[in-house]
Each structure stands twice: as structure tokens, then as C-alpha cells.
Amino acid sequence: MDALEQLTPHEVRQAGLVLANLQLAWRDAIMEEKQELCKIILKQVAFDFETGEIGPVLSKVEYEVLFR
Numbered sequence: 800m801d802a803l804e805q806l807t808p809h810e811v812r813q814a815g816l817v818l819a820n821l822q823l824a825w826r827d828a829i830m831e832e833k834q835e836l837c838k839i840i841l842k843q844v845a846f847d848f849e850t851g852e853i854g855p856v857l858s859k860v861e862y863e864v865l866f867r
Contacts, residue, residue: 806861814861 817839824836837844840862845854858866 806864810861811864814864818862 821836821840825833828836840858841856842859843855843857845856846852847854
């Protein structure tokens, strides 16, 4: 929670713009570009190789408020 309180309104606004344009960018992106988009937004993605299931997905701090 402390990390979210340290974000400036500009950082939150920028994060919102990225998410707002993500659908269009994703549709036209090649695999490498999709990987870069994920790196911009996501901090961690867990994958269970035994079950083939994706586990918890954690966004970077500046995007947490937008995913709630």
C-alpha cells in the first residue's frame, strides 16, 4: 500500500493510457512485441509446468490500482 501512495498522478495517468491502448496494440503486435507489452505491465507470472496452469499474475506497482 505504501508503494501505491508514492505514485504520482502522472504515473497513474500514464499507466491508464497504456492499458487504454493495449487492446489495439495487442491485436497488431507480433509475438516479440506482445512479450514487451507484458514486461511493461507485469511484474510476475507463475506457471505450473506439472498442471500446465497459469498461477498468480502480479502487475507492476503503477498498474495495481488499475487492476482492482
